[in-house]
Amino acid sequence: MAAVTFRFPYPAAGSAAPDLVAQPVDAPTISVMDAAAERGDGAFETFGIVGGAPQAVRDHLERLRESLAMLELPDPDLPALAETCRRIAARATGDAWLKLVVTRGGMDRAAPSAWAVLADAADTAPLRTDGIAVVTADRGFASDYAAREPWALIGAKTLSYAQNMAAIREAHRRGAGDMLWATSDGVLLEAPTSSLVVRRGSALVTPDPRVGTLHGTTQRAMFRWAEGAGLETAYARLTRADLASADAGWLASSVRGAVPISRVDGSALPIDRARTDEIAAFLRARRD
Amino acid sequence: MAAVTFRFPYPAAGSAAPDLVAQPVDAPTISVMDAAAERGDGAFETFGIVGGAPQAVRDHLERLRESLAMLELPDPDLPALAETCRRIAARATGDAWLKLVVTRGGMDRAAPSAWAVLADAADTAPLRTDGIAVVTADRGFASDYAAREPWALIGAKTLSYAQNMAAIREAHRRGAGDMLWATSDGVLLEAPTSSLVVRRGSALVTPDPRVGTLHGTTQRAMFRWAEGAGLETAYARLTRADLASADAGWLASSVRGAVPISRVDGSALPIDRARTDEIAAFLRARRD
Numbered sequence: 274m275a276a277v278t279f280r281f282p283y284p285a286a287g288s289a290a291p292d293l294v295a296q297p298v299d300a301p302t303i304s305v306m307d308a309a310a311e312r313g314d315g316a317f318e319t320f321g322i323v324g325g326a327p328q329a330v331r332d333h334l335e336r337l338r339e340s341l342a343m344l345e346l347p348d349p350d351l352p353a354l355a356e357t358c359r360r361i362a363a364r365a366t367g368d369a370w371l372k373l374v375v376t377r378g379g380m381d382r383a384a385p386s387a388w389a390v391l392a393d394a395a396d397t398a399p400l401r402t403d404g405i406a407v408v409t410a411d412r413g414f415a416s417d418y419a420a421r422e423p424w425a426l427i428g429a430k431t432l433s434y435a436q437n438m439a440a441i442r443e444a445h446r447r448g449a450g451d452m453l454w455a456t457s458d459g460v461l462l463e464a465p466t467s468s469l470v471v472r473r474g475s476a477l478v479t480p481d482p483r484v485g486t487l488h489g490t491t492q493r494a495m496f497r498w499a500e501g502a503g504l505e506t507a508y509a510r511l512t513r514a515d516l517a518s519a520d521a522g523w524l525a526s527s528v529r530g531a532v533p534i535s536r537v538d539g540s541a542l543p544i545d546r547a548r549t550d551e552i553a554a555f556l557r558a559r560r561d
Numbered sequence: 562m563a564a565v566t567f568r569f570p571y572p573a574a575g576s577a578a579p580d581l582v583a584q585p586v587d588a589p590t591i592s593v594m595d596a597a598a599e600r601g602d603g604a605f606e607t608f609g610i611v612g613g614a615p616q617a618v619r620d621h622l623e624r625l626r627e628s629l630a631m632l633e634l635p636d637p638d639l640p641a642l643a644e645t646c647r648r649i650a651a652r653a654t655g656d657a658w659l660k661l662v663v664t665r666g667g668m669d670r671a672a673p674s675a676w677a678v679l680a681d682a683a684d685t686a687p688l689r690t691d692g693i694a695v696v697t698a699d700r701g702f703a704s705d706y707a708a709r710e711p712w713a714l715i716g717a718k719t720l721s722y723a724q725n726m727a728a729i730r731e732a733h734r735r736g737a738g739d740m741l742w743a744t745s746d747g748v749l750l751e752a753p754t755s756s757l758v759v760r761r762g763s764a765l766v767t768p769d770p771r772v773g774t775l776h777g778t779t780q781r782a783m784f785r786w787a788e789g790a791g792l793e794t795a796y797a798r799l800t801r802a803d804l805a806s807a808d809a810g811w812l813a814s815s816v817r818g819a820v821p822i823s824r825v826d827g828s829a830l831p832i833d834r835a836r837t838d839e840i841a842a843f844l845r846a847r848r849d
Contacts, residue, residue: 278593300589300592301589302593303590304587304588305568306564306586310664312601312722313720314726344723380564390594411709413710424734426727432601432723435602435714435717436714437600446712
């Protein structure tokens with residue numbers, strides 16, 4: 274399946290699902306002065322698609338609504354967006370991802386712009402087998418910053434991802450596969466495109482989003498799996514020492530799923546193969 | 562003059578100036594998966610245009626090269642870009658601005674994308690007369706962060722400006738015209754789209770870029786004016802108390818010029834009308 278783009282009028286609250294016309298993904302479909310391209314000023318969500326259906330639609334769209342509220346953009350019509358995602362996902366011919374974008378609009382910012390991209394997903398099985406080495410780095414802000422300065426958009430999934438991409442390049446430079454951010458006072462946050470989940474004995478633990486992370490949709494699904502599997506779950510403040518002494522760790526995201534962390538800053542972390550496989554099966558079986 | 566867009570092949574080092582074709586600014590000219598729109602992953606510079614010529618071309622293009630280096634994008638051909646800016650500026654029919662953008666490229670990231678936008682500038686005289694009220698806020702990072710974590714792109718002029726735009730909205734909410742950021746340890750930085758310059762007696766002082774700011778092109782021009790006017794100039798660590806006790810302050814940027822700061826966190830700051838006018842005349846008279 275060739276990747277395709279769908280441009281459509283932004284369905285603000287009360288709107289019906291828009292008509293959809295597919296265009297090649299490389300076709301010129303937006304102005305260079307759209308707020309996305311001019312300022313990274315918009316929000317997005319990336320949905321996994323399995324069996325022609327988008328996953329975790331409610332969690333993604335609720336988070337999108339929260340991001341748009343933080344950006345002071347008009348509320349979306351969530352049923353219309355959900356229907357849009359389902360119609361697009363139905364065109365997928367195999368495992369795929371769907372990226373949904375809402376921006377502050379064209380040069381006149383008269384109304385938000387909206388579009389979606391549908392593309393084939395890569396095979397994630399090798400990542401699950403090998404695991405991923407991470408290095409930690411200071412994100413810069415302290416663990417009380419997000420609550421103290423809400424204008425700063427910490428926790429909004431905006432299009433301003435240049436630093437996220439730079440963090441991944443830095444991780445590669447240090448011989449790792451991904452970066453794991455910590456606050457300036459040493460509280461673990463997230464990776465540039467995924468959430469951290471660790472297992473400590475019989476509990477899955479993830480950083481409290483109030484410390485300055487996105488609330489992960491895949492992490493939430495892992496917690497639902499854990500509850501079904503008899504594990505406890507907790508949101509907590511985790512340090513590098515907590516991770517180093519954990520029984521296992523994963524980076525969780527919609528496209529890659531739950532990827533086991535194999536090393537942290539050069540030291541090995543155990544890979545929990547049984548639970549990694551169980552989680553992968555659970556994530557794959559999800560329908561919204 | 563209607564705003565126009567120019568898309569052209571990125572002139573990497575050794576390339577000649579590209580041919581230019583103008584398109585309406587709202588025309589769809591890029592893919593939604595260009596790195597600009599997908600991730601805010603690119604760099605930009607905005608040039609003032611007076612009399613059909615771009616201003617501070619060398620300072621802008623050197624800073625663009627530094628931003629691109631921090632982003633690990635290929636070096637540009639600076640003479641080719643300078644010639645491109647001059648050709649575009651020659652089409653302006655009055656005071657204008659020119660925004661030059663380089664991104665990591667289309668969906669395949671095979672080569673950087675490049676474009677420019679030319680548009681009329683607004684009249685900045687009222688802002689110079691009234692001055693602008695600013696409120697301060699914590700940017701989050703400490704004054705040693707930029708040097709300690711160079712991967713974080715502090716000091717690169719990237720397209721990831723969602724937080725900058727949010728800061729301006731927050732300033733408006735607080736009844737001010739602009740925000741002035743400080744580090745978490747209280748060192749003044751810059752505004753979301755301009756540099757801070759203060760006068761203390763016979764000296765112009767600006768925050769040291771190594772603390773975590775862009776090195777302002779208009780601030781540098783103000784320093785050249787100051788040297789001609791018999792004032793001293795200095796890069797320093799400035800605190801909120803330094804600003805409150807300053808003899809005058811300005812927010813300096815290519816499009817607005819040097820705008821006097823009238824209030825800081827609700828307290829009045831003197832407006833230095835004579836020097837504001839002298840600086841405005843100096844900035845306007847510049848040719849590169």
